[in-house]
Amino acid sequence: MAYVIAQPCVDIKDKACLEECPVDCIYEGPRKLYIQPDECVDCGACEPVCPVEAVFYEDDLPQELSAFRTADREVFDGLGLPGGARGHAPLAADHAVVDAVPAPSTT
Amino acid sequence: MTDIGNGLLQLVPRAEARQSMKDFKSDQEVRWCPGCGDYAILAAVQGFMPELGLARENIVFVSGIGCSSRFPYYMNTYGMHSIHGRAPAIATGLATSRRDLSVWVVTGDGDALSIGGNHLIHALRRNVNLKILLFNNRIYGLTKGQYSPTSEVGKVTKSTPMGSLDAPFNPVSLAIGAEASFVARTIDSDRKHLTEVLRAAAEHPGTALVEIYQNCNIFNDGAFDALKDRQQAEETVIRLEHGQPIRFGAGLGKAVVRDPATGDLAVVTDTDENESRVLVHDAHAASPATAFALSRLADPDTLHRTPIGVFRSVERPVYDTLMADQLDVAHELLGKGDLGALLAGNDTWTVAG
Numbered sequence: 001m002a003y004v005i006a007q008p009c010v011d012i013k014d015k016a017c018l019e020e021c022p023v024d025c026i027y028e029g030p031r032k033l034y035i036q037p038d039e040c041v042d043c044g045a046c047e048p049v050c051p052v053e054a055v056f057y058e059d060d061l062p063q064e065l066s067a068f069r070t071a072d073r074e075v076f077d078g079l080g081l082p083g084g085a086r087g088h089a090p091l092a093a094d095h096a097v098v099d100a101v102p103a104p105s106t107t
Numbered sequence: 108m109t110d111i112g113n114g115l116l117q118l119v120p121r122a123e124a125r126q127s128m129k130d131f132k133s134d135q136e137v138r139w140c141p142g143c144g145d146y147a148i149l150a151a152v153q154g155f156m157p158e159l160g161l162a163r164e165n166i167v168f169v170s171g172i173g174c175s176s177r178f179p180y181y182m183n184t185y186g187m188h189s190i191h192g193r194a195p196a197i198a199t200g201l202a203t204s205r206r207d208l209s210v211w212v213v214t215g216d217g218d219a220l221s222i223g224g225n226h227l228i229h230a231l232r233r234n235v236n237l238k239i240l241l242f243n244n245r246i247y248g249l250t251k252g253q254y255s256p257t258s259e260v261g262k263v264t265k266s267t268p269m270g271s272l273d274a275p276f277n278p279v280s281l282a283i284g285a286e287a288s289f290v291a292r293t294i295d296s297d298r299k300h301l302t303e304v305l306r307a308a309a310e311h312p313g314t315a316l317v318e319i320y321q322n323c324n325i326f327n328d329g330a331f332d333a334l335k336d337r338q339q340a341e342e343t344v345i346r347l348e349h350g351q352p353i354r355f356g357a358g359l360g361k362a363v364v365r366d367p368a369t370g371d372l373a374v375v376t377d378t379d380e381n382e383s384r385v386l387v388h389d390a391h392a393a394s395p396a397t398a399f400a401l402s403r404l405a406d407p408d409t410l411h412r413t414p415i416g417v418f419r420s421v422e423r424p425v426y427d428t429l430m431a432d433q434l435d436v437a438h439e440l441l442g443k444g445d446l447g448a449l450l451a452g453n454d455t456w457t458v459a460g
Contacts, residue, residue, distance in 0.1 A: 020142055021142075022142055022143075022144060022146075022147060022295070022296055022322060022324065023147050023296050023298070024296070039298075041146040041147045041149070041150035042137065042146055042150070043139070043141055043142050043143055043146035043147070044141035044142070044146075045141040045142030045324070047141065048141060083299070086337055087337060
């Protein structure tokens, strides 16, 4: 069980949650932030500080955002437990579910 | 799974099936403030427990009063949220009468060092087979932010608006002074180190005291930032490893040596000349003197030069074993006792009214 970061974060990446996370388990991807689910300790510090309300407890994810339930876990496949985001390079690629979100209109 | 060398741990029944972290999570909603360091410690303990491979029914977490003392609710083991400061006393009874249990105490700086100070030191000197996890956040969190026995001098809180006057306890020094056979310190957010220390504590026969620096993000936020910030930590944290020379700082450029003039420990720049003087950490030393000196290296205000790891780990007779042996001898000499007969005996007094 862990917290997950859903669609509202895409192309926003406010990063208020990074400051709050006591175990430094929130990693930056190109378009979204990701919570490493095995490093997350379920403390919930990230959830109330998110200005766009993108952070949900896994079980509380709204139906319309259910595609994001496993994105944070799957994006770390092959990366294992990086052991803390500070000093770790941003993730090279986003999860497919994030790629599928249309880019914001520039007009 | 850990190779359990500790003879006493072998008295505890093994789990029938392989366990996972999930097996140690209870169905209770965890209620600490969002961001509390207790979450990180809980996750580390739940993650470590399967490694021990003990039957959950034979594991007990006993706590006192305080935020940390909610811990037993969240462990899917037996547990008891007991009386303020008295967890070591209750756990002593359990550990001595039921040697088939793995008994853990969860306590905080207020519960263990103020309210229950006496119980703690006597458990340590008796060397009861307990594993005591002391969450030290240097504040009273549950009662909303008064200074604690580990708060730095001059701490401004609601109860000390002009700054506290008390000199703080150093829990590691206190434990070594109380004859503890195992004393370690670790940090809530360093899961790897915390798990290593838990492993060493679990394997130790006798009382193990583990001080865990824990952030209270509401009433004492950032108390241990000097040890957590990556750049600062290089200069502030001294990682103790048994058998290894004690070096720290950027590029391990500093070293701990014994000052020949005073016999005390000192920090010097690590040079070729100093090479032979660098202290090699011996956690198993019979004398507690060097472990105590190491515990005094840290500056209580800035936390600079804070050693973490196992300060002391020595084997000496365990209270539970001595008591069991004594009971065996008594049974041999006098036969099995009869509590009922004792209570209903005729050695009675009548109090005149």
